[in-house]
Amino acid sequence: MVATHIVESEAPMLDKKLDVNDQDANNLAEAETTNVDPAKKSTKITSEDIDVYYGEKQALFGINLDILENSVTSLIGPSGCGKSTYLRCINRMNDVIDICRVSGTIKIDGNDIYDPALDVVELRARIGMVFQKPNPFPKSIYDNIAYGPRIHGLTESKDELDELVESSLVKAGLWKEVKDRLAGPGTGLSGGQQQRLCIARAIATKPEVILMDEPCSALDPIATATIEELIDELRQNYTIVIVTHSMQQAARVSQRTAFFHLGKVIEEGETTQIFTNPQNEKTQDYITGRFG
């Protein structure tokens, strides 16, 4: 007997003898309905002519990119190509860098996020972010999750907060592992668990978009597979943008891929197309390891 894949979506592809009542079959049906045509999905985030300068140095040149709702978009490209800079424009993280200047328009659901009247704190509650290195607060597991809802005043009572902490941990696939040690320190978890804790923390403020900056680069393959499985589940309810250096990961988790090079989007399209038959030679050179 072969053990099942951590990433469930891989199982039905390999196992054709499907029972309709089988969990895999349900997943397959689900995968088919959600994978058929990403073009049918509506656009969540639009970017028009985004230029970013760090002082005199221009980091992004006229980025035009649409991000589809309830799908995973990966941003790939060599180091320094601007993919993280672009990611950080989406929740206005670049605002905290003094010398950084952003021009152009980014709209989420049609609303300009660089509108001066907009509350940046509220914006960041709508757009969760997960970083390369798991960065739990030096607090208990419970308080790590409760932190956001508390400062944003999302819950009315202790019971409601308890529920939100539990549901966030369940969604991040961590509940079973930590439910008996919620008071224990978040930093006491393994790397993969810490990263899922950070994802749970991001989910707790009920965001619409989750940004991930190389979320698996500090994790072992098993923890990576768990996170990838989680990303696949989360896209049912969230719009996810992930920066990754692993081409295989981009190919595995995303429905759309954008290739950045020297501050520009060279090619953007369906992930399968990008990795089997990219239209731009630079894209091909990069993903096949011919760059330089």
Place this chain on the structure above:
Amino acid sequence: MTTEHIVTSYEDELASLDSKIAQMGGLTETLVAQAFDALCKGDVASANNVILDDAKIDEFELEIEEQAVTMIARRQPMALDLRQIMVAIKITSDLERIGDLGKNIAKRVLSIHSESQPIQLMHGMKSMQELALSQLKDVLDAYAERNTEKALAVWRGDEEIDAIYNSLFRELLTYMMEDPRNIGLCTHLLFCAKNLERIGDHTTNIAENVHYLVLGTNISEARPKGDNTSRMLINQDD
């Protein structure tokens, strides 16, 4: 022209895949030519050699497949590289089948070497095998040169092989009806003709794979199908 891989051993592996396919293709061409030559001359010794030579082609198939699997595991190929490795596996299996069909012609030589062959008919057979061989040669060139135009020409050219096969089929049936003593020889020759027609089909598969390898898309036209023999009957009064 594509730039080279940063990892040179990967580049070497892809090059070695190409060179093995070229060698395997060369062997296959030779085998089909020798098999047909043995058929025309009724040369049993040469036919036996062909039968033994087919084993070399089978070995190549295993070797290329093994290398492709290892490369997938080690390199996790993408885009053009992924297509090259997938296409290598498919082309190899077509070449192996072509080798088998050539071997099958050689085996038939052992049964019919002493019979006298109808000259007119062998003429038709000969032009069919010449065409099949030149198609095979062209498609291997198209692969080596990554030339889609050449591959498309091969792909379109298969109809001509089918046309010769149709007329040979008709001719062979007529011979059999004229004199039942011809049935043994003609049945074997009919299979030889069918084998050449199948070689054409495998060559067409390779042409499709060359197109996919280079452009990442399948040939959009409908595949030309000229083999009508499955619907062919000859009445005694014809």
